Amino acid sequence: MDTNKLNRILDLMKEQEVPQMIISDPMAIFYLTGKKIVPGERLLALYLNINGGHKLVVNKLFPQEKDLGVELVWYDDIEDGVEILSRFVEKGKTIGVDKTWPAKFLLRLQELEPESKFVNGSLIVDAIRKVKNDDEKQLLREASLANDRVMEELIPLTAKGYTEVELNRIVRGLYEKSGHSGVSFDPITAYGKSGADPHHVTDGSKGKRGDSVVLDIGGILNDYCSDMTRTVFLGEVSDKAREVYEIVKEAQQRGIEAAKPGNRWCDVDFACRNYIEEKGYGAYFTHRTGHSIGLEDHEYGDVSAANEEIIKPGQCFSIEPGIYLMEEGIGVRIEDLVLITEDGCEVLNKFPKDLIVVPME
Known part of the structure; x- marks a missing residue:
């Protein structure tokens, strides 16, 4: 042992x-x-x-x-x-x-x-x-960087006319091709209204121009899990969707800034949630802000208003606020993993978070 x-x-x-x-x-x-x-x-x-x-x-x-x-x-x-x-x-x-x-x-x-x-x-x-040693930290870094590369390959494919099920299957193939042993959870590849359901079950829907596409994906590399979410748009983006996207992006950044030793896990949730509420969308952020990760995608310890535990160096968790407007068919979530350092946090995902409009053929 x-x-x-x-x-x-x-x-x-x-x-x-x-x-x-x-x-x-x-x-x-x-x-x-x-x-x-x-x-x-x-x-x-x-x-x-x-x-x-x-x-x-x-x-x-x-x-x-x-x-x-x-x-x-x-x-x-x-x-x-x-x-x-x-x-x-x-x-x-x-x-x-x-x-x-x-x-x-x-x-x-x-x-x-x-x-x-x-x-x-x-x-x-x-x-x-929950507190990772140096070897685990490095494995989590490598897993997240590999996940970035999968995301980079995946995003252009969202505008190719695939159904959600087909895109899900493609995601799994990308992980297999890149040396992963599997996915860390069932990938979420959701177009339009499907993306406005935070844990939508992939179906036969296809994306159309103007749709947001929520891509929540993660793989298992050398036994450790990755998990990230990016939201992109097909062909064009409405003013409303752009507004929502920028609010979620700023909320997530505020959460990242709150992720440091001495703060509480709930402080990270509050940093994201309070900003979204301030912008008038509090009722549409319907889940906790994050979860711990390591050998399993969801490990003990969640980033929620109920968790008053003090954050410690070596802990690793997701920060993933979202806004979901079902009636308008807009769903936006942005997620990165953070690794707590002695004085702040290291964001493990390096893939950009600027709004992306994927060209449609």
């Missing part, structure tokens, strides 16, 4: 008086061990104890060829994996468990450990994952 990451988790477990923890999230296990195991419906559990004796309980269907830095405990399909796991648990003591651990496993362990107190251990792991 990664000793530095492990020790940070163990220190936080001690601080929060959680003497032992069961990590079942495959991505959290990958974060610590560097090994991806996708167990399906079977039990996979990394047991951590502040006094040592860590174990990885894994089904024999998933043989491991390399040393993962933790003792492996095997079971097969006719054995009770939770009962085997319970042999290592300290009786009557608090146990941290993942927020996503299936109830069938948790309920069984509660039967076996009726004297123990169970708490959400994910908050500890998530807090550690």
